Amino acid sequence: MCKHHHPLSCDTPAQALYAQGGFTRRRFLSHSLSLMSAAATVPAFLMHAGDALAQDTTMRLSSTPGSVDGRVLVVVQLSGGNDGLNTVVPVADDAYHHARPQLGLTTQQVLDLPGIDGIGLHPELGPLQELVQEGLAGIVQGVGYPNPNRSHFTSMDIWNSADPSGRNNHGWIGQALDPTYDPAQSGLDCISIGNAAPLATLGKHIQPVNFEHAYLFRYAGRDLAESVNDTYDAVHHAPPETAQDPLAFINRTALDAQVASQKVRQAVAGESNTPWPKSTLANQLKMVARMIRAELPTRVYYVTMGGFDTHAGQKGKHQSLMKQFGLAMQAFYNELDATGNRNRVVSLAFSEFGRRVQQNASGGTDHGCAGPCFVFGDAIQPGLIGKHPSLTQLNDGDLIHHIDFRSVYTDLLENWMKLDPIQALGQRYPSAGVFKAKA
Amino acid sequence: MPFSLSPLPPRQFDHAAARHLLWRVGYGGTPQDIAHLVKLGLDAAVDHLMAYPPLDPAAAIPSHLDPNIIRIRTDEEKKRFKKARSEGDQATLDAARTMRIEARKVDRQMFEQLQQWWLQHMIATSRPFEERLTFFWHGHFATSQRSVGDAYLMYAQNHTMRQKGRGPFIDLLTAMIHDPAMLKYLNNDRNVVGKPNENLARELMELFTLGVGHYTEQDIKETARALTGHAVHDNDFQFRPRKHDDGDKNILGETGPFDGKTVALLLAQRPACAHFIALKLYDHFVADVGDVDNQVPDDHRPAIDAFAQILRDEQMRIGPALQRLFKSQHFYSSKIVGQKIKSPIQLVVNTVRSLSTPLRQMKHLLPALRKMGQLPFEPPSVDGWNSGRTWINTSTLLVRQNYIAYLTAGLAVTRKMKPGDVPYRPTALLAHLNNPTPQVAADALIDHALGSHVSAARRAPLHALAQTLLADGLHDEPLSHFIAALTATPEYQLC
Numbered sequence: 031m032c033k034h035h036h037p038l039s040c041d042t043p044a045q046a047l048y049a050q051g052g053f054t055r056r057r058f059l060s061h062s063l064s065l066m067s068a069a070a071t072v073p074a075f076l077m078h079a080g081d082a083l084a085q086d087t088t089m090r091l092s093s094t095p096g097s098v099d100g101r102v103l104v105v106v107q108l109s110g111g112n113d114g115l116n117t118v119v120p121v122a123d124d125a126y127h128h129a130r131p132q133l134g135l136t137t138q139q140v141l142d143l144p145g146i147d148g149i150g151l152h153p154e155l156g157p158l159q160e161l162v163q164e165g166l167a168g169i170v171q172g173v174g175y176p177n178p179n180r181s182h183f184t185s186m187d188i189w190n191s192a193d194p195s196g197r198n199n200h201g202w203i204g205q206a207l208d209p210t211y212d213p214a215q216s217g218l219d220c221i222s223i224g225n226a227a228p229l230a231t232l233g234k235h236i237q238p239v240n241f242e243h244a245y246l247f248r249y250a251g252r253d254l255a256e257s258v259n260d261t262y263d264a265v266h267h268a269p270p271e272t273a274q275d276p277l278a279f280i281n282r283t284a285l286d287a288q289v290a291s292q293k294v295r296q297a298v299a300g301e302s303n304t305p306w307p308k309s310t311l312a313n314q315l316k317m318v319a320r321m322i323r324a325e326l327p328t329r330v331y332y333v334t335m336g337g338f339d340t341h342a343g344q345k346g347k348h349q350s351l352m353k354q355f356g357l358a359m360q361a362f363y364n365e366l367d368a369t370g371n372r373n374r375v376v377s378l379a380f381s382e383f384g385r386r387v388q389q390n391a392s393g394g395t396d397h398g399c400a401g402p403c404f405v406f407g408d409a410i411q412p413g414l415i416g417k418h419p420s421l422t423q424l425n426d427g428d429l430i431h432h433i434d435f436r437s438v439y440t441d442l443l444e445n446w447m448k449l450d451p452i453q454a455l456g457q458r459y460p461s462a463g464v465f466k467a468k469a
Numbered sequence: 470m471p472f473s474l475s476p477l478p479p480r481q482f483d484h485a486a487a488r489h490l491l492w493r494v495g496y497g498g499t500p501q502d503i504a505h506l507v508k509l510g511l512d513a514a515v516d517h518l519m520a521y522p523p524l525d526p527a528a529a530i531p532s533h534l535d536p537n538i539i540r541i542r543t544d545e546e547k548k549r550f551k552k553a554r555s556e557g558d559q560a561t562l563d564a565a566r567t568m569r570i571e572a573r574k575v576d577r578q579m580f581e582q583l584q585q586w587w588l589q590h591m592i593a594t595s596r597p598f599e600e601r602l603t604f605f606w607h608g609h610f611a612t613s614q615r616s617v618g619d620a621y622l623m624y625a626q627n628h629t630m631r632q633k634g635r636g637p638f639i640d641l642l643t644a645m646i647h648d649p650a651m652l653k654y655l656n657n658d659r660n661v662v663g664k665p666n667e668n669l670a671r672e673l674m675e676l677f678t679l680g681v682g683h684y685t686e687q688d689i690k691e692t693a694r695a696l697t698g699h700a701v702h703d704n705d706f707q708f709r710p711r712k713h714d715d716g717d718k719n720i721l722g723e724t725g726p727f728d729g730k731t732v733a734l735l736l737a738q739r740p741a742c743a744h745f746i747a748l749k750l751y752d753h754f755v756a757d758v759g760d761v762d763n764q765v766p767d768d769h770r771p772a773i774d775a776f777a778q779i780l781r782d783e784q785m786r787i788g789p790a791l792q793r794l795f796k797s798q799h800f801y802s803s804k805i806v807g808q809k810i811k812s813p814i815q816l817v818v819n820t821v822r823s824l825s826t827p828l829r830q831m832k833h834l835l836p837a838l839r840k841m842g843q844l845p846f847e848p849p850s851v852d853g854w855n856s857g858r859t860w861i862n863t864s865t866l867l868v869r870q871n872y873i874a875y876l877t878a879g880l881a882v883t884r885k886m887k888p889g890d891v892p893y894r895p896t897a898l899l900a901h902l903n904n905p906t907p908q909v910a911a912d913a914l915i916d917h918a919l920g921s922h923v924s925a926a927r928r929a930p931l932h933a934l935a936q937t938l939l940a941d942g943l944h945d946e947p948l949s950h951f952i953a954a955l956t957a958t959p960e961y962q963l964c
Contacts, residue, residue, distance in 0.1 A: 181615075237862035250880055251953050254878055261954045262954060265927075265958050268926065280810075391566075
């Protein structure tokens with residue numbers, strides 16, 4: 031069914047993928063089986079896929095909807111330092127209006143949250159308001175960590191590694207997934223979309239698949255000439271003489287990459303069930319939704335939206351950011367709902383810090399400390415979680431956090447992913463109350 | 470009989486050995502470069518690569534680098550801003566803020582140029598070993614612009630490593646304890662008497678000299694005291710006597726009023742230090758054994774122990790010790806040759822230097838290296854980069870293969886990538902052959918790009934490709950396609 035140049039090739043050109051339409055698990059399995067019969071060295075996990083089919087079970091290849099095994103975590107990194115105070119707005123607080131004579135939002139402008147007085151959402155966050163009303167979105171207020179760092183890089187590294195000392199080369203997600211690492215598996219445990227794999231996703235064993243666009247996630251040299259394409263496959267399917275040396279390791283990784291590439295591109299190539307807005311974040315989440323629909327064995331997806339560093343002329347920029355963020359998250363959950371996957375996906379959106387309480391003279395705000403996180407999904411506690419940080423008790427002009435970000439991670443890992451939070455965070459943190467009762 | 474790093478018999482220094490030397494000690498080279506080394510013979514070839522005058526005029530401060538972009542405030546500015554603060558003069562305070570933000574922006578641009586400068590220098594240099602060694606020290610005394618935020622200080626540190634990299638370890642170590650970028654990176658500005666900050670002291674023992682297990686927490690506390698008062702003023706080291714703790718410290722069983730210089734001396738003399746530096750150099754130049762002593766594979770231990778002994782015999786002079794390592798039989802043995810995974814920078818620089826590809830559009834290089842996981846002046850942490858298999862996963866392998874396809878065949882991976890104006894003329898790589906058949910040409914390119922140790926079975930698909938692509942003659946375009954396929958083999962990731 032793949033129109034290969036070479037009988038062993040596992041690469042389908044992009045156009046052919048689109049022509050095939052949506053990806054199904056059965057289609058992939060039959061593909062991999064035909065591949066297995068032809069190839070001398072198939073990636074180990076594909077052999078398992080074959081076994082799985084023979085036993086009429088799919089547990090090796092995909093996560094099963096509805097079980098813990100099928101649960102997915104999506105992380106949305108809002109880079110640059112989102113202005114939390116103008117996102118979740120304490121409109122009833124005089125100190126807010128005093129600190130933000132021009133940038134401040136009024137009671138008339140902000141959007142109400144059910145049952146909440148004195149705090150409203152940015153006027154462009156209508157989609158988020160609707161998600162809260164539907165019980166699908168929660169806002170964890172005043173999240174941060176002790177001795178906050180106001181450098182983008184350092185603070186983002188701290189959030190990614192869950193380690194304020196900056197000595198950790200590994201991330202909270204990678205380390206949480208490390209105990210589940212199985213070299214015979216697909217290597218698709220974690221997928222990140224962006225220009226490089228974020229620190230959060232790097233484990234000691236777990237390595238994320240990273241790409242900017244699914245169509246770039248393949249060996250491009252195949253397009254040079256048919257003979258080059260064939261040689262690439264022939265070289266990689268002729269096993270090196272020994273199994274353990276670095277040559278065999280690289281060869282095996284190349285084969286894994288081909289299969290992962292095929293799976294990811296096939297998953298992403300389908301059509302969406304629901305309409306999507308046009309934005310970078312929406313495009314990324316659209317790919318994620320398709321990969322979730324295709325039941326890739328991926329447990330964590332990581333996407334990034336930039337532009338939150340609003341030092342000057344914040345008003346218009348922040349409006350547009352809020353709009354993109356809200357619309358993309360709503361479209362994501364609409365699509366998940368339409369494909370029957372809503373109950374197995376929980377999402378977290380965070381930023382490396384909030385911004386100063388006091389606006390600056392350039393119509394913007396400078397780097398601050400604590401800020402809100404956003405959580406999404408059927409299982410989460412909708413509405414506001416925790417209390418809004420005080421605007422009068424400040425640390426050097428900055429908000430003081432009530433909830434450590436590692437408490438938020440603890441809930442996501444322990445209650446949702448059923449992974450050991452201590453493995454990822456080094457110690458136990460109290461729950462942030464992200465989930466309803468027992469998730 | 471104890472393992473020794475005895476010299477390779479001179480007659481065994483053939484083309485394959487010379488290639489190995491150039492690939493490991495430098496960033497590869499052309500067939501002519503290899504032939505030149507063979508002609509020199511082992512001793513002269515190693516000396517040729519490692520002996521050069523102390524200062525490289527080609528590595529002088531890049532013209533774009535302004536040392537005063539990130540600077541401290543003048544007395545006049547301090548006075549003015551203090552006045553503005555007390556008077557609530559918001560306009561002046563905002564002007565100061567804008568100035569600071571502008572300066573950071575300029576610094577970021579300078580920094581990107583600095584990264585490109587170093588990569589371009591690696592590609593163009595006539596002293597490739599200097600770059601390999603400087604990069605080794607950069608990973609060892611890892612310091613990142615991400616925290617330092619001052620491109621000039623990053624360059625200044627690079628210059629110091631360049632100058633002192635081959636010399637006695639104590640000189641470089643002392644310089645690093647007094648290096649402004651390092652002091653900023655590890656917050657030693659905040660290490661003052663009465664309130665010691667242990668960051669630098671800890672890394673000094675754990676990552677720079679002894680390795681885990683050769684010191685106690687108390688040693689770290691005492692060493693932190695020795696480093697109090699080491700601060701940065703503008704672009705220079707500044708010793709602040711009033712912030713320095715001049716009392717006695719007890720470090721590793723020795724008592725005295727230690728300061729930066731004497732503590733460096735104490736650490737550099739420890740046998741554990743020689744062993745740790747030997748392990749790290751071995752990991753960088755010889756085999757992917759990692760830098761954690763108790764995880765080193767047993768079959769490499771005798772060589773590392775022997776090399777540590779050589780380092781001690783040479784009084785920790787790095788250049789002479791490495792010279793003996795690079796002349797040793799062990800260095801050329803079959804379990805070493807072609808068994809090491811290229812770092813991303815090695816992969817790219819080696820491709821341009823050994824296959825004479827154009828660099829194409831430089832602007833695509835930094836984003837590609839970021840995806841591969843290695844950017845100069847941005848190590849992931851103070852622990853530097855991990856070597857070996859950590860470079861290769863399903864994502865990075867495709868990025869590596871695709872970037873090499875861009876260099877060799879001009880293949881644009883994204884729509885934005887353009888092949889550039891300089892055409893690739895790979896026929897020059899075969900200039901030394903007289904009218905070769907496709908198979909002979911293929912073997913010559915395999916020997917050159919992958920190594921002559923590649924087996925006949927592994928060559929077969931490439932021979933077949935040569936028969937197809939090169940049937941109409943050895944022209945630049947089909948040859949560049951052949952080289953693209955050649956460099957997409959697993960062997961090409963190794964050296």
